[in-house]
Amino acid sequence: MSLIDPVEHLKQRVAELLHDVPDEVREAMRLTPPKDRRFGDLALPCFPLAKLRQQPPPAAAAELAAAFTADDVVEAANATGPFVNFRLRRGAIARYVVTGVLTRQAPFGPAAPNGKKIVIDFSSPNIAKPFHMGHLRSTVIGGALRRIHRHLGCEVHGINHLGDWGSQFGKIMTAFRRWGSDVELAKRPMHHLFEIYVRYGAEKNDALEAESAEAFRRLESGEDNPERRLWQKLRDVSLEAFRGPYERLGVEFDHITGESFYEDKMEAAIEKIEATGIVTESEGARVVELEDRGMPPCILRKSDGTTIYATRDLAAVFYRMAEFSFDRALYVVGSEQNLHFQQLVAVLDKMGLPVANKIEHVPFGLILSKDANTGKWGKFSTRGGNAIFLEEVLDEAVANVRRIIAEKNPDLEDADQVAEAVGVSAIIFNDLKNSRIKDVKFDWELLLNFEGETGPYVQYAVARLSGILRKSEVGANGEAPQIPLDRVDFEQLADAEQVLLTMLEFGPTVERAAELNEPSAITSLMIRLAGDIHSYLRDHNVIRAEPDLQMARLALVAAARDLLRVGLALLGVATPDRM
Ligand code: ARG
Secondary structure (H helix, E strand, O other), X not given: OOOOOHHHHHHHHHHHHOOOOOHHHHHHOOOEOOOOHHHOOEEEEOHHHHHHHOOOXXXXXXXXXXXXXXXXXXXXXXXXXXXXXXEEOHHHHHHHXXXXXXXXXXXXXXXXXXXXXXXXXXXXXXXXXXXXXHHHHHHHHHHHHHHHHHHOOOEEEEEEOOEOOOHHHHHHHHHHHHHOOHXXXXXXXXXXXXXXXXXXXXXXXXXXXXXXHHHHHHHHOOOOOHHHHHXXXXXXXXXXXXXXXXHHOOXXXXXXXXXXXXXXXXXXXXXXXXXXXXXXXXXXXXXXXXXXXXXXOEEEEOXXXXXXXXXXXXXXXXXXXXXXXXXXXXXXXXXXXXXXXHHHHHHHHHOOOHHHHHXXXXXXXXXXXXXXXXXXXXXXXXXXXXXXXXXXXXXXXXHXXXXXXXXXXXXXXXXXXXXXXXXXXXXXXXHHOOOOOOOEEEOHHHHOOOOOOOHHHHHHHHHHHHHHHHHOOOOHHHOOOOOOHHHOOHHHHHHHHHHHHHHHOHHHHHHHHHHHOOOHHHHHHHHHHHXXXXXXXXXXXXXXXXXXXXXXXXXXXXXXXXXXXXXXXXHOOOOOOOO
């Protein structure tokens, strides 16, 4: 049975109604949410039509409304001022969302392949330096975008562009040779690398710097030498250390190709840029001047012959173009790198490459923490300064949740597993709650509050719905509930209007999230859906309802639960059945 999307249906009916007006007038008349929900579900502004017909807008609206005939999806059309307000039948909405969710049809389930290719460059920590909160944000936002675009049918390549190359490696190798210990490296790899990195900064002098430059030069020579082997060791150890947190965050990559991957592709990349005649000499370095674009030059090769971060990003663009022929390339990187990405695009544009228009920097704000003494919000810091050890932040979240569970629900089975799911998710949810460009306030109490706009709050809605299903005949014996859809009378769900209307927004919301690279659109919808469900359940009993009504309500409960699960899974938030 094919599903009728009530909104699509209405759009078609409106297009038919306007069949004799010129295309541009019809296209200018888009259905929008009405100013006041009491007027209807969707409003059609009639200004363009009125202008065409040289009528006052209310008259145009009145005429359109009069010409419209109700059908089994659209209940009524009424003119209010210059708008026609349409009301959809509750039964039709219920049938669509409940059936769509429970049978996993798009947009509630994954869409069929749409032929679009998207590359998402995200997380990308610098392996010899500590992971910082910016990398956590990139990991969480990028991970969500990877799933969201894939849900919509795109071919997605999630790439971890590890910072595993560059002159800082000369420094870290020098530091390791002076103060490093293999025993410590094996025991606490990231802490140890961080310690020697900090020590290098403290003891930095000309001799150390010269030694580091030489070490990187030897690494970059491409020879199999002690530097190469040390680099390899530090890289392996770091990658291994990141595996745990990545797994806990539920983040996967399709490719782990760091900056070092481009080592042997840099010459060709520089030649390609040189060939377009835009490269000049500046104090011994090869650069692309960008003064005409109001930016400092982009350095391709320094005077000592070494390459830089930007060179490798250019090489990566060429490689990814050839390898993936992408339609969009997203770079989920903090806004402190705005200039870097503007320069990248500017160089590609100066080369005359259309790919310049396919590069999208997806920036985000900082994570702030509250200063214990002054109470002021500032850049996130721990005892170790701006560095964090992701593992520790996750552990702290989990420990906090474990404590709350011990207090509120001491008999919970699998309490440790639930604490892990809820703790880690709370951090993810907090990160994805507001528009990504805003700074994130990191406050343990706020982000773990079961009553606020938090991960635990939304997860609790899922657990509550699962509890109702468990108590019912369809969900007894712990199996996934089997709802006999042909026995559901969708008309009975008219009293769940608010839940249904919110569920109806799922498809457009996921589209918007993908278009704007804004997972927060989905987070907000999930918060609203959880709230709508809680209000509905306050006034409507499921288990004690008459059989027909009970079946309809169980179908709604199952669908709402599953949709919360689908949405939260896109965000990377786990959904335990009990908590
Ligand atoms: N490793 C970089 C950093 O930590 C981020 C890399 C982002 N990706 C890229 N293609 N530049 O600052």
